Amino acid sequence: MFPKLVPMPSPNLLTERDADKTPILECINLGINFGGLAAVENFNMAIGRTEITGLIGPNGAGKTTVFNLLTKVYQPTKGTILLDGNDTHNMTTAQVNRAGIARTFQNIRLFNDLTVEENVTVAMNAHMHYNMWSGIFRLPGFWKEERVAHERALELLSIFNMADLADTKAGSLPYGAQRRLEIVRALATNPSLLLLDEPAAGMNPSETAELMENIRKIRDTFQIAILLIEHDMNLVMNICEGIAVLNFGRIIAKGTPEDIQSNPAVIEAYLGKQKEA
Amino acid sequence: MKKLRIKQHTRTDFLTYLGVIILFVVMNILKSNGTLSRSLTGQLVPICCYMSMAVSLNLTVGILGELSLGHAGFMSVGAFSGIVAAMSLQNIIPAVPLRLAVAMIIGAAAAAIAGAIVGTPVLRLRGDYLAIVTLAFGEIIKDLVNCLLVGYDSKGLHMAFNLTGSKTIDDLGMKEGGIAIIKGAQGATGTTTIATFTAGFILVMVTLFVVLNLKHSRAGRAIMALRDNAIAAESVGINITKYKMMAFVTSAALAGAAGALYGLNFSSLQATKFNFNTSILILVFVVLGGLGNLWGSLIAAAALTVLPELLRAFSDYRMLVYAIVLILVMLTTNNPTLKTFFSRFKLHKPTGKEAV
Ligand SMILES: Nc1ncnc2c1ncn2[C@@H]1O[C@H](COP(=O)(O)OP(=O)(O)OP(=O)(O)O)[C@@H](O)[C@H]1O
Ligand SMILES: [Mg+2]
Secondary structure, eight states, X not given: OOOOOOOOOOTTOOOHXXXXXXXXXXXXXXEEEXXXXXXXXXXXXXXXXXXXXXXXXXXXXXXXXXXXXXXXXXXXXXEEEEETTEEOTTOOHHHHHHHTEEEOOSSOOOOTTSBHHHHHHGGGGXXXXXXXXXXXXXXXXXXXXXXXXXXXXXXXXXXXXXXXXXXXXXXXXXXXXXXXXXXXXXXXXXXXXXXXESTTTTOOHHHHHHHHHHHHHHHHHHOOEEEEEOSOHHXXXXXXXXXXXXXXXXXXXXXXXXXXXXXXXXXXXXXXXXXXX | OOSOOOOHHHHHHHHHHHHHHHHHHHHHHHHHTTOSOHHHHHHHHHHHHHHHHHHHHHIIIIISOOOOSOHHHHHHHHHHHHHHHHHHTTTTOOOHHHHHHHHXXXXXXXXXXXXXXXXXXXXXXXXXXXXXXXXXXXHHHHHHHHTEEEEEETTEEEEEEOSSSOOOGGGGOOOTTOEEEEEGGGOBOSOOOOOOHHHHHHHHHHHHHHHHHHHTSHHHHHHHHHHHOHHHHHHTTOOHHXXXXXXXXXXXXXXXHHHHHHHTXXXXXXXXGGSHHHHHHHHHHHHHHOTTOHHHHHHXXXXXXXXXXXXXXXXXXXXXXXXXXXXXXXXXXXXXXXXXXXXXXXXXXXXXXXXO
16 A cells, blocks of 8 residues: 655745635625614625634624624624625524634633533534444444544643643633633634634733733634634734724724724724723 | 543443342342232332333433423323234234334334424424423323224234224224224223333333433533533534434433333223323422432432332321422432532542632
8 A cells, every 4th residue: 555645845835824815704795683773784894714803892883793693693684794705694503603603602601511521522513423323332433533522622622721621510610711611612613713702801911911822823723714802902902913893883994903093983983982981 | 641531420320320230139139039019019110111211301301401291192102002013013023022122112113203293393493392392292192092993903903093982993894813902092901911120120221321322422412512502502513403303302212112111011001191190200200300310310210109109008198298208308409418418428529620
């Protein structure tokens, strides 16, 4: 038998960011109405394949609603979502996830009665293939896939130094660890776009700094796109390459952190308000 | 990562199996040296059936987190299809243990089909619709069996529905030497009782094996995840309807097998045996034993089936004592002092890590 060809590292590799210019996600005139209230309207956005993008805006601006539209928790009443060029209009939440969008929740939604490890391995379900009977009769497929899942879970948990908490019940974790576990769980679905809804909420400054490093690390190691909602301006301005500002369901500004910081409309709608408070 | 990790649930599962085996051996010894009263000996197979029923209902109520009020309905489907199978296979499969096994498998299959029919429309909906639909299902099955006529002769099975109340078993047009298996409201009569305590023991072990291994596989994780948080489960790619169906149909199939064994333990059996009260009784076993706690279900089912039997001496006060015991059990399981006392015997010592 011939050994498999081993690809040799080329001295001329481009980073993936430069290799593929097509966006991983594109929203075209996306919108939803809740009984007359246009919670999101004319939402247009394109996200590069390894880009970290921030979505900011005052409370009630519609940021979480955008996530719910992207993940099909709500069906958009208007517009199109293209994931890697494919229209997601007839997909369910689970199908969108399998197509590549994973998310965390603003109000933590863990599987509280499962262990930390189980919270992660359950997210690998779509990538496991042994059937119900293999599971009941413990056929070889069960052992093989469970071992791989177990090792992968510990690997992902170690990003946040949580591997030694593997057998703890998720519900008994402290708040910050629960937020981190949600990120690990989302990563376990092997997404190409990760949506983080206020990942730093409730964290102290040192935890936030660590989180910031880890978000960058996740992007660099997994080469995925990240869209994050965050009220912590320091975090957003530091790690985002692009930012969109939402107010009353509409995008009022888009650009680099520098553009956004000096944009008068943003200062009035958002940053200005914060200074007053 | 090569270190062998014995998880806590592995130990609990092992002790559960061990407990059932010890109980079986002890009961067999007591039975053979005549210590066991006659009435209690007669209860051995039904106790096994109820233990199995409690474990399978725990799959729906405790592990899947959906309320089912018609578990006895699936038992009924399994019982009567198992009786029909065993009676009509009498000549084809002369070996009794094999015939019993085949009857139980047919009972399980029939109940699984019933489970799929009930589950398909309901389990796609969000909300507590399953409770009301399973409640109706239990009643409908009871009424259907009440007007069912089944007989068997050299030409095969004959079946008719006595909807108007005017038909009798003679209307099946059976040949000479045919046997009536189910006679409408009279139920199944003249059944050859082939159920044994050993079969009951195997039933409990198989039920435990299926439920525990399902629980600790990828399907079980998905089922418990959607119980804990349906939206989050969907967000990690879990097909909610598929896994709800898997748990519910498995639970129904196991109830069907238990029903078949139960049915083949009595020469005569009416559909009214599997009424709403029976469904509630099984639910009480599950709640008392603890949601998701399988050994709890086993103990609750065994204790609450044996207790009224042991209390027969008190005759008039039987139900009163039964109620008092129930209340005492509930009080003690919720009593903080007793809880800390019992927690000292728990296998799993809480570590400092968990307290963080
Ligand atoms: N299911 C719903 N039904 C009706 N209105 C809704 C629903 N979900 C959200 N809304 C409304 O849509 C608007 C946007 O809400 P959203 O949760 O997206 O805000 P947000 O930008 O995430 O705010 P925050 O920073 O406080 O999290 C709010 O006015 C909210 O009341
Ligand atoms: Mg929000």
